[in-house]
Amino acid sequence: MPKRRRRKFPLYYWLFLLPALFFFVNVVVVPFFMGIVYSFSNWSGFSFAGSKFVGFQNYADAFQDPQFLSSFLLTFQYAVIMVVCVNVIGFFLALLVTQNIKSNTALRGVFFLPNLIGGLILGFIWQFIFSKLFVQLGEKLHMTGVLFNWLTQPSTAFWSLVIVSTWQMAGYVMIIYIAGLQSIPSDLLEAAEIDGAGPMKRLAHITLPLMMPSFTISLFITLSNAFKQYDTNLSLTNGGPYNTTQLIAMNIYQTAFNRNQYVLAQAKAMVFFLVIMVITLVQVRLTSKREVEM
Amino acid sequence: MRSESSSDKKFTPLVVVGWLLSLLVLFPLYIMVVNSFKSRQEIFTNQLSLPSSLSFDYYAQAIAQMGFLTALGNSLLITGVSVVLIVVFSSMAAWVLERRKTKTSGFLYYMFIATMLIPFQAIMIPLIQYINKWQIPSLNFALLNTRYGLIFMNIGFGMSMAIFLFHGFIKTVPYEIEEAATIDGCNKFQLFWHIVFPVLTPTTVTVAILNVLSLWNDYLLPSLTLRDLELRTIPLSTFFFFGQFNIEWNLALAGLVLTIIPVILFYLFTQKYIIKGIAAGAIK
Numbered sequence: 001m002p003k004r005r006r007r008k009f010p011l012y013y014w015l016f017l018l019p020a021l022f023f024f025v026n027v028v029v030v031p032f033f034m035g036i037v038y039s040f041s042n043w044s045g046f047s048f049a050g051s052k053f054v055g056f057q058n059y060a061d062a063f064q065d066p067q068f069l070s071s072f073l074l075t076f077q078y079a080v081i082m083v084v085c086v087n088v089i090g091f092f093l094a095l096l097v098t099q100n101i102k103s104n105t106a107l108r109g110v111f112f113l114p115n116l117i118g119g120l121i122l123g124f125i126w127q128f129i130f131s132k133l134f135v136q137l138g139e140k141l142h143m144t145g146v147l148f149n150w151l152t153q154p155s156t157a158f159w160s161l162v163i164v165s166t167w168q169m170a171g172y173v174m175i176i177y178i179a180g181l182q183s184i185p186s187d188l189l190e191a192a193e194i195d196g197a198g199p200m201k202r203l204a205h206i207t208l209p210l211m212m213p214s215f216t217i218s219l220f221i222t223l224s225n226a227f228k229q230y231d232t233n234l235s236l237t238n239g240g241p242y243n244t245t246q247l248i249a250m251n252i253y254q255t256a257f258n259r260n261q262y263v264l265a266q267a268k269a270m271v272f273f274l275v276i277m278v279i280t281l282v283q284v285r286l287t288s289k290r291e292v293e294m
Numbered sequence: 295m296r297s298e299s300s301s302d303k304k305f306t307p308l309v310v311v312g313w314l315l316s317l318l319v320l321f322p323l324y325i326m327v328v329n330s331f332k333s334r335q336e337i338f339t340n341q342l343s344l345p346s347s348l349s350f351d352y353y354a355q356a357i358a359q360m361g362f363l364t365a366l367g368n369s370l371l372i373t374g375v376s377v378v379l380i381v382v383f384s385s386m387a388a389w390v391l392e393r394r395k396t397k398t399s400g401f402l403y404y405m406f407i408a409t410m411l412i413p414f415q416a417i418m419i420p421l422i423q424y425i426n427k428w429q430i431p432s433l434n435f436a437l438l439n440t441r442y443g444l445i446f447m448n449i450g451f452g453m454s455m456a457i458f459l460f461h462g463f464i465k466t467v468p469y470e471i472e473e474a475a476t477i478d479g480c481n482k483f484q485l486f487w488h489i490v491f492p493v494l495t496p497t498t499v500t501v502a503i504l505n506v507l508s509l510w511n512d513y514l515l516p517s518l519t520l521r522d523l524e525l526r527t528i529p530l531s532t533f534f535f536f537g538q539f540n541i542e543w544n545l546a547l548a549g550l551v552l553t554i555i556p557v558i559l560f561y562l563f564t565q566k567y568i569i570k571g572i573a574a575g576a577i578k
Contacts, residue, residue, distance in 0.1 A: 012390070012482040012483070013390050013394055016386040016387060016389065016390040016482075016486070017386075017387050017390055017391070017402070019382075019383040019386070019387075020383045020384055020386065020387035020406075020453050020457065021387070021402070023383065023446065023449040023450040023453060024406065024450050024453040024454070026424075026446075026450060027421065027425075027446070027447050027449070027450020027451060028409050028412070028417065028450055028451065028453075028454075029405070029409070030420075030424055031417045031420040031421040031423075031424050032409070032412060032416065032417055032420075034420035034423070034424060035416055035417060035419065035420045038419065038420055048423070093315070096308060096311065096312055096315075097312070099306075099308055100303055100304060101303055101304055101305070101306055101308050101309050101312070102303045102304065102305045102309050103309060103312065103313070104303070104312070106316075107312045107313075107315075107316055108569065109565055109569075110316040110319055110320060111315070111316065111319060112568075112569060112572075113319065113320075113323075113561070114319060115507070116507060116557045116558070116560075116561050116568075117511070117554055117557060118510070118511025118512075118513065118529055119511070119513075120511070120513045120529050120532065120533060121511075121529070121532060121550055121553055121554065124532070124536060124546070124550055125322050125323070125325075125326050125547075125550055126322060128325065128326070128329070128543060128546075128547065129322055129325060132337070132341060132543065133325060133341050133342075136340075136341050137342075167319070167322070171319075172572065175569055175572045175573050175576070176572070176573060176576045178573065179573035179576070217576050218576075221576065224411075227413070228413050228414070228415075230514060231511075231513050231514070234513075235533070235536070249413070249415055252415045253415070253514075256418075256419050257518075262419055265419060266416075266419050266420070269413070269415045269416040269418075269419070270416060272413060272415060272416065273411075273412055273413055273415075273416040276411060276413055277411050280411065281411075
């Protein structure tokens with residue numbers, strides 16, 4: 001056989017790849033590796049030349065920072081609550097709009113609508129509701145115990161963040177669940193109905209098991225979005241009152257750009273990255289194990 | 295078989311539940327719109343009611359103070375150019391990575407995919423440092439604090455997911471068409487642009503929509519890279535508009551309505567593609 005009859009990587013291969021690789025390497029790969037190096041150095045934010053290797057010092061500092069730990073804990077709570085709320089509501093919305101009922105397409109459109117508006121803008125809209133409308137309604141209805149400025153108390157401020165993000169995300173996972181529900185063959189459900197399975201039984205034994213791939217994806221999306229939450233956090237509570245609603249992404253931002261502790265922020269970001277990676281991989285593993293073949 | 299025609303859709307109590315839920319979704323938007331027309335006094339006394347007069351004064355003021363038209367232009371330009379280039383570069387790369395299955399292709403593909411898990415926070419600090427080096431003062435070229443610089447970064451960040459989606463779709467496209475075209479004398483560029491790319495349209499739509507939505511609403515990256523007032527995108531100008539004064543809510547809400555109008559218009563024309571695109575993007 002003649003050698004080098006066809007080149008393994010002809011010119012066009014690299015020509016087609018080059019633009020994608022060029023942008024990707026310069027924007028993601030190079031900074032990512034720089035970030036690893038930064039996190040082990042004592043770089044001060046100006047010229048990197050002259051910085052020294054300090055081992056795990058920045059990581060040790062990160063874990064001694066009480067605000068970092070409390071932000072992390074809060075982000076875990078937020079993520080767990082978000083995953084439950086968004087998926088339960090999103091799933092029931094999907095069940096609702098896949099029924100053969102009037103205006104189901106219009107309803108889909110409305111439920112999805114909040115997703116189009118960015119988290120930053122949504123946070124500002126709801127800021128008005130929680131801090132102005134709630135106060136006014138509380139006074140008018142003489143219910144100031146429930147309806148007061150929710151953004152001034154740590155626990156209610158946290159829940160306002162949950163409400164706004166759930167309001168936004170539920171419509172998104174609804175779309176994924178709709179696609180999942182529609183892929184279930186209707187003859188399977190009809191056969192079960194003839195065999196005497198009621199609606200709840202059909203849901204538990206046919207719909208839910210066949211929907212596992214949709215759950216895998218939706219849980220993955222809600223989990224990683226909740227962990228990365230920044231925009232709504234910034235515009236709705238800005239971490240307040242007294243930094244009690246500062247999620248991890250905001251803590252990293254503030255460490256870097258308000259306190260100029262770049263290497264500390266970078267070490268925090270690397271920890272954040274590892275945690276997101278482990279949690280999402282474990283979640284995908286766990287839920288895909290429960291997927292069934294038809 | 296279930297029929298989807300609207301004539302036999304039923305009106306059941308579930309419909310009422312659906313309507314009530316949709317009122318809950320629309321309520322904050324209603325509050326935003328009605329209060330954007332009210333005077334300070336009226337907001338102070340009643341936020342729930344419809345406005346007593348329909349004057350667009352606050353809108354005119356908001357447009358002027360936010361620099362809304364400049365921001366709109368910047369957002370349209372940055373989102374538009376970024377999305378087109380993301381589609382072009384990622385589809386080309388995904389095609390050769392899928393069609394030439396070698397170890398290198400496999401490695402490069404996994405490199406693109408694996409980085410999807412990296413949160414932006416892990417990259418942002420070195421990114422700004424590194425991008426700042428890309429400047430040639432004598433030519434007035436810089437990637438930091440320019441629109442094309444932000445587009446540059448948007449393309450870099452957009453590659454992973456777009457290549458993932460295109461790669462998955464190309465796998466399902468039969469190879470025979472491409473062989474036939476090659477025999478007919480197409481070169482690789484003609485083959486890709488005239489034969490392959492048109493077949494990829496459903497994924498192109500998905501990639502474009504997902505990127506339009508995320509880039510249009512992106513705040514953090516532009517806030518780190520664009521400093522000049524006249525470069526601000528819509529989320530940036532909204533943010534600074536809110537920080538400018540002790541919030542005058544009618545003006546602020548008018549500003550928010552303005553920022554949402556382009557999105558709603560886009561949604562009205564592309565609703566069915568958006569919903570299909572999101573589903574396709576998630577299920578891959």
